[in-house]
Amino acid sequence: MIRYIIRRLFLLIPILIGTVVIVFTINFFSDISPARLVLGPTATEEQVEAKEDEWGLNDPYLVQLGRYFWRIVSQGSLGTSYIYNQPVLKMIMDRLPNTLIIGLLAATLSVMIGIPLGILAAIKQNTALDYIATFLAILCGAIPPFVLCILMQLVLAVRLHWLPVSGIRSWLGYIMPIIACGVMPVAMTCRMTRSSMLETIRQDYIRTARAKGLKEGTVIWKHALKNALIPIITVVGMTYAMSLCGSIISEAIFNIPGLGNLMNSSISQKDYITNLGCVLVAAFIMSFVTLITDLIYAAVDPRIKAQYAATGKRARTYKRKEAAV
Amino acid sequence: MKRLCKILAVILGAVLLVGALNLQQTKAAGKTLYIGAGYEAQSLDPLVAGVSGAGGIISNAIYGSLWTYTADGKVNFEVAESYEWMNDMKTEIVIKIREDAKFSDGSDITANDVMATFLRNLNSGMFFYVMSIDFQNSTIVDDKTLDLKLSMPFATFTEGLSLVKISSAADDDAKLAADPRCSGAYKVEQFGTGLDTVLVKNEYYYDADKLVYDQVNITGNGNENTAFLNFQAGEYDILTLNDDKNIISVRNGNVPGTHIQVGDIQDFAYICLNTTDFPEFADKNVRGAIAHAVDWETIVREICGETVSIATSGLLPSANWAYKDEGIYEYNPELAKEMLAASGYDAEHPFEFSISYKNAGFDGKIAEAMQAYLKEVGIVMNLSPGDAATVQSMNQANQLPLVFAEAMGAQDPGGLTNSRMSNVPINSAHFGAVDEGDTYLQDLVDEATVSTADQETRTAMFHEAQDLIHDYYYCYPLYEKKAYFAAADSIGDFSCAVDANSGFLHLENFKTDKVEVQ
Numbered sequence: 046m047i048r049y050i051i052r053r054l055f056l057l058i059p060i061l062i063g064t065v066v067i068v069f070t071i072n073f074f075s076d077i078s079p080a081r082l083v084l085g086p087t088a089t090e091e092q093v094e095a096k097e098d099e100w101g102l103n104d105p106y107l108v109q110l111g112r113y114f115w116r117i118v119s120q121g122s123l124g125t126s127y128i129y130n131q132p133v134l135k136m137i138m139d140r141l142p143n144t145l146i147i148g149l150l151a152a153t154l155s156v157m158i159g160i161p162l163g164i165l166a167a168i169k170q171n172t173a174l175d176y177i178a179t180f181l182a183i184l185c186g187a188i189p190p191f192v193l194c195i196l197m198q199l200v201l202a203v204r205l206h207w208l209p210v211s212g213i214r215s216w217l218g219y220i221m222p223i224i225a226c227g228v229m230p231v232a233m234t235c236r237m238t239r240s241s242m243l244e245t246i247r248q249d250y251i252r253t254a255r256a257k258g259l260k261e262g263t264v265i266w267k268h269a270l271k272n273a274l275i276p277i278i279t280v281v282g283m284t285y286a287m288s289l290c291g292s293i294i295s296e297a298i299f300n301i302p303g304l305g306n307l308m309n310s311s312i313s314q315k316d317y318i319t320n321l322g323c324v325l326v327a328a329f330i331m332s333f334v335t336l337i338t339d340l341i342y343a344a345v346d347p348r349i350k351a352q353y354a355a356t357g358k359r360a361r362t363y364k365r366k367e368a369a370v
Numbered sequence: 371m372k373r374l375c376k377i378l379a380v381i382l383g384a385v386l387l388v389g390a391l392n393l394q395q396t397k398a399a400g401k402t403l404y405i406g407a408g409y410e411a412q413s414l415d416p417l418v419a420g421v422s423g424a425g426g427i428i429s430n431a432i433y434g435s436l437w438t439y440t441a442d443g444k445v446n447f448e449v450a451e452s453y454e455w456m457n458d459m460k461t462e463i464v465i466k467i468r469e470d471a472k473f474s475d476g477s478d479i480t481a482n483d484v485m486a487t488f489l490r491n492l493n494s495g496m497f498f499y500v501m502s503i504d505f506q507n508s509t510i511v512d513d514k515t516l517d518l519k520l521s522m523p524f525a526t527f528t529e530g531l532s533l534v535k536i537s538s539a540a541d542d543d544a545k546l547a548a549d550p551r552c553s554g555a556y557k558v559e560q561f562g563t564g565l566d567t568v569l570v571k572n573e574y575y576y577d578a579d580k581l582v583y584d585q586v587n588i589t590g591n592g593n594e595n596t597a598f599l600n601f602q603a604g605e606y607d608i609l610t611l612n613d614d615k616n617i618i619s620v621r622n623g624n625v626p627g628t629h630i631q632v633g634d635i636q637d638f639a640y641i642c643l644n645t646t647d648f649p650e651f652a653d654k655n656v657r658g659a660i661a662h663a664v665d666w667e668t669i670v671r672e673i674c675g676e677t678v679s680i681a682t683s684g685l686l687p688s689a690n691w692a693y694k695d696e697g698i699y700e701y702n703p704e705l706a707k708e709m710l711a712a713s714g715y716d717a718e719h720p721f722e723f724s725i726s727y728k729n730a731g732f733d734g735k736i737a738e739a740m741q742a743y744l745k746e747v748g749i750v751m752n753l754s755p756g757d758a759a760t761v762q763s764m765n766q767a768n769q770l771p772l773v774f775a776e777a778m779g780a781q782d783p784g785g786l787t788n789s790r791m792s793n794v795p796i797n798s799a800h801f802g803a804v805d806e807g808d809t810y811l812q813d814l815v816d817e818a819t820v821s822t823a824d825q826e827t828r829t830a831m832f833h834e835a836q837d838l839i840h841d842y843y844y845c846y847p848l849y850e851k852k853a854y855f856a857a858a859d860s861i862g863d864f865s866c867a868v869d870a871n872s873g874f875l876h877l878e879n880f881k882t883d884k885v886e887v888q
Contacts (some may be wrong), residue, residue: 139563275591302564
């Protein structure tokens with residue numbers, strides 16, 4: 046199992062390198078000079094040239110790419126923002142906590158509401174409860190997040206004055222962004238839980254459990270849910286991963302200084318070096334959460350754990366055999 | 371399950387209740403002004419902060435300029451108490467710093483600080499105004515006097531210097547970015563990611579007792595709609611407005627207890643043609659046909675309404691040498707047809723071109739109106755709306771034949787007042803360029819800039835140059851913009867509190883009916 050984790054951690058390296066190479070290449074060939082954008086239309090060609098030399102933008106593609114990687118490895122630096130003249134890593138680390146708080150709570154909210162709602166809909170299939178739960182799930186999924194954001198601002202902030210319209214000057218500022226980010230995943234989690242549970246509760250072993258006289262609660266929570274969890278974990282894992290990478294829309298609307306907002310502004314301002322740093326961090330978060338999700342699979346399902354272990358053993362056996370040959 | 375739902379409902383209710391109670395207490399008591407502005411400031415470094423959004427207002431408040439300009443071109447001295455040109459050629463200027471000018475730590479603002487600020491600007495390469503200073507021969511006469519020599523005359527030099535924010539020579543980049551010594555009316559109390567920027571009165575500011583507000587809270591908003599909702603919710607006293615829908619909404623009384631304040635600024639919108647990359651526009655008849663096919667005055671009046679005034683010159687009205695009687699192009703479709711015919715275009719062979727424009731502000735509506743007018747004379751203009759960043763990128767890459775452009779402050783879109791300094795890289799904007807092999811215009815501008823000490827002769831030359839530019843149809847002036855602010859009625863009027871050059875609020879000049887700053 047530990048070998049599996051280590052292998053997966055090593056797999057992060059090519060993923061991150063690939064991400065950087067793709068984004069760097071697109072930026073490199075975009076033919077827009079950040080120096081021109083920073084210096085403005087009144088700057089002379091010589092000034093632009095000098096700035097580009099200072100930033101090393103006139104170097105060949107491979108030199109620039111190599112320098113970027115070398116800076117990460119040797120100095121742990123993601124470069125300095127063209128626009129704000131600040132270390133990119135510092136800008137990201139200043140904003141990441143806000144994104145993590147909102148992402149973590151939004152995803153947790155979706156789990157806390159989506160899974161019980163899905164279970165309820167499954168065990169009360171074709172009853173009023175099922176219809177209500179399904180209706181709520183479809184409603185949550187049908188409202189575009191930006192519409193929900195603006196509606197909440199209008200009602201809860203402008204009309205009722207209960208919450209601040211935007212910003213995170215106090216903990217109240219987090220409430221609307223969390224709801225906005227959490228609503229869509231509620232729908233996904235609920236739908237997935239319902240369908241997975243429906244499939245599971247029709248299995249023979251559930252009928253057997255009931256025939257044995259187990260309480261309905263025990264049947265649902267211990268036998269059905271545990272076996273229905275794999276697809277739910279996939280959805281929940283993706284929800285956490287995407288939430289933690291930052292939501293560009295809700296962060297922009299609620300004026301949250303987070304990773305999504307930074308990514309958005311760096312794209313619009315052509316601050317490629319900042320954009321590259323944001324993408325790199327987002328890719329790391331995404332990969333890391335995917336790894337956690339895979340490990341949870343193993344914790345939940347002993348068959349998968351055995352598979353992970355077997356994969357490691359098989360690989361070792363194969364290598365030994367190969368060496369012998 | 372029911373219990374879980376109940377617990378969740380109770381928690382949500384409690385959170386909202388506490389929120390409602392808490393929100394009532396968020397506004398601090400006392401003379402505090404709450405301002406909502408554009409993008410959050412990322413740095414307090416005047417070279418970085420003062421470009422846009424909240425940063426512009428903060429920069430204006432915490433850093434003093436040598437002087438600023440009112441919209442009608444009058445000088446308003448700040449850190450400097452005077453300047454004097456030492457010869458008619460305008461290559462030597464003596465600047466006197468006011469005796470009582472101090473930074474927020476109580477130290478004097480000296481000529482050395484001003485010179486260090488110029489050098490910092492020069493090294494950043496971001497402000498071209500200081501480039502004309504001959505640093506080898508310029509001298510610091512004493513603690514409060516600078517003798518600047520210019521390497522060549524620069525007609526808008528003093529306007530350009532008004533944009534330079536004075537910082538302390540003792541502050542390095544890191545200090546300036548986060549905790550600078552402030553030369554302006556306010557100093558920084560709080561600044562950080564996600565926080566309101568809180569400014570408090572700088573007690574060493576020479577006019578500190580005349581400042582209307584003890585504290586100013588500035589919030590940056592990347593999203594204009596959200597900022598407007600904040601204003602509607604009463605969280606801001608003043609909001610900078612760019613969206614004409616919001617301007618109209620406040621004007622129509624949709625936000626009770628508020629009004630619109632208008633500030634005159636030097637912001638000039640025009641359309642220009644890219645004659646270099648699109649050879650079809652090198653034909654003067656084609657350019658002239660477009661100029662005369664469109665009823666510019668009607669378009670501007672109908673689309674922009676009272677929010678702007680019609681531009682009548684290729685230069686900002688307050689810029690040196692601006693020739694205000696140039697007049698807009700006459701609407702004459704028959705003349706346009708004749709000009710097109712002279713270049714071989716007719717109904718069977720119409721002149722056709724395609725443009726992209728940013729789908730925001732007035733550009734889109736003006737483009738659509740132009741399209742209709744041009745169709746009448748047989749010109750096909752294909753429109754492709756896009757987001758601002760994409761259109762800007764296309765423009766930077768010289769991929770657009772016709773561009774909606776803006777010039778602000780002391781900028782000189784055509785490089786007319788000093789064609790050597792203002793090397794506008796966008797071909798389409800450089801309407802002072804050589805026309806069809808004729809170097810007369812360029813020679814005239816050069817001569818007018820440097821040839822003679824006689825002011826009247828030079829002015830006449832510039833006027834002739836502007837006449838030529840008008841006749842060459844490189845640029846179609848559209849309108850002069852204004853700065854718009856939504857304000858709570860309790861704040862009163864502050865129409866004079868706008869920096870004419872930058873368009874940002876100028877808090878030290880903030881006037882209400884209670885205070886009159888001379």
